Amino acid sequence: MQTALVKCTINGVPTETVVDVRASLTDMLRNDYRLTSVKKGCEVGECGACNVLIDGECFNSCIYLAVWADGKNIQTVEGLLGPNGELSDIQQAFIDEAAVQCGFCTPGFLMTAVEILESKKLYTRDELRKLLSGHLCRCTGYENILNAVEKTMKRRLGIPVE
Amino acid sequence: MYDMKALYEATSVEDAIRLLTEHPDAKIIAGGSDVLIKMREGKLAGAELVSIYKIDALRGISMDPDGTIRIRPLTSFSHITRDPIIQQHINVLGEAVDMVGGPQIRNIGTIGGNTCNGVTSADSASTLHAYDAIMVIQGPDGVREKPIREFYLSAGKVDLRHNEVLTAILIRKESYEGFQGHYIKYAMRNAMDIATLGCSVNCKLSEDRKTILDARIAYGVAGPVPMRAPSAEAAAKGQPVCPETVEAFAKAALNDVNPRTSWRASKEFRMNLVEQLAKRALKEAIRLNGGEI
Numbered sequence: 001m002q003t004a005l006v007k008c009t010i011n012g013v014p015t016e017t018v019v020d021v022r023a024s025l026t027d028m029l030r031n032d033y034r035l036t037s038v039k040k041g042c043e044v045g046e047c048g049a050c051n052v053l054i055d056g057e058c059f060n061s062c063i064y065l066a067v068w069a070d071g072k073n074i075q076t077v078e079g080l081l082g083p084n085g086e087l088s089d090i091q092q093a094f095i096d097e098a099a100v101q102c103g104f105c106t107p108g109f110l111m112t113a114v115e116i117l118e119s120k121k122l123y124t125r126d127e128l129r130k131l132l133s134g135h136l137c138r139c140t141g142y143e144n145i146l147n148a149v150e151k152t153m154k155r156r157l158g159i160p161v162e
Numbered sequence: 163m164y165d166m167k168a169l170y171e172a173t174s175v176e177d178a179i180r181l182l183t184e185h186p187d188a189k190i191i192a193g194g195s196d197v198l199i200k201m202r203e204g205k206l207a208g209a210e211l212v213s214i215y216k217i218d219a220l221r222g223i224s225m226d227p228d229g230t231i232r233i234r235p236l237t238s239f240s241h242i243t244r245d246p247i248i249q250q251h252i253n254v255l256g257e258a259v260d261m262v263g264g265p266q267i268r269n270i271g272t273i274g275g276n277t278c279n280g281v282t283s284a285d286s287a288s289t290l291h292a293y294d295a296i297m298v299i300q301g302p303d304g305v306r307e308k309p310i311r312e313f314y315l316s317a318g319k320v321d322l323r324h325n326e327v328l329t330a331i332l333i334r335k336e337s338y339e340g341f342q343g344h345y346i347k348y349a350m351r352n353a354m355d356i357a358t359l360g361c362s363v364n365c366k367l368s369e370d371r372k373t374i375l376d377a378r379i380a381y382g383v384a385g386p387v388p389m390r391a392p393s394a395e396a397a398a399k400g401q402p403v404c405p406e407t408v409e410a411f412a413k414a415a416l417n418d419v420n421p422r423t424s425w426r427a428s429k430e431f432r433m434n435l436v437e438q439l440a441k442r443a444l445k446e447a448i449r450l451n452g453g454e455i
Contacts, residue, residue, distance in 0.1 A: 134264025
């Protein structure tokens, strides 16, 4: 078995582990770090369930080799929680807007939402639709997810939400 | 786990060439959004891979002193769209690659991979053809340059020998200066889809905006490889900016293309798209150039 040392920062914590070079980043995050918010869905980069932030940009971790994570800063949903396990504003908005049903797509959507919110820009509904288009959700019909992201974006920018 | 025999991580272009020479069966992996999916499907199962993904020298966009735009092959689609040089001089390329897959795919997918896999539907390829892009290729014996039209050999095959690496895509100043372009991707849905037909048009108008000085058009999926439509270009060059010119331009394009029937669409439907998209894209390119039609 061919292995490689991967040193990276995961949710703010510097870590290192030895991985099989055949492993995807999904494999490493789930198996080596028990970050099971990173879901195995299609495993071909279509559904977005395994989406994580790498250096602030969204990537489907299923089609990203674990060895490429060396030197990178990785964020998953587990990193959104406050020091006492409090939910972040975007997670709470998903609950308030009923944007979660089975929950399988939710962590992926949340991380894309984080990338959108951290850009600190005001997007139109159509732009948000495009920015969220890399995720499949078979339960909600997407409207409530859009509502949750749109309202959180407006709240963070100090724009009144009805 | 991916079913690969071995992974060799290259640290530089020279290192990649050495690794490819040492491992004659190895394939290059850049972002992996094609290679890893083929591997998952079993088509590349058991392959050896030479990864060039970590070679940061192959990332980014710059302008040479003579005005040539140099796009390094590992630049991701999203970085191309956001790049100020692209936005200023060939905005249509940024718009075209913003239609690839979805947001996460545009963060991992690279323009070098999009061209080197030789696929006719690549959203970047028609615009690169329409701007006379030059492919810079490095091998064990040095560097060579190849116009993109000669780079594509046949479906899925490009002029890249086993131990060669694409190191830059160049757009010369005379190819972009004064031109404005528009790309239309016709697909069944807006995200995560492959073009049924892609059409990229750009043109240059006279100072009074009444005459088309030059027009260029290229298609994806109108044949086995991305292609220009020289008859259409000839029909518009030197002609007045008017609906008749646009009609003649679009009709002439039909002489140059050779689409096939696939499960995505029939040949007849694609022929119709060839004509309709040429019209719409030329009209928009004229409008972007300050012309009225």
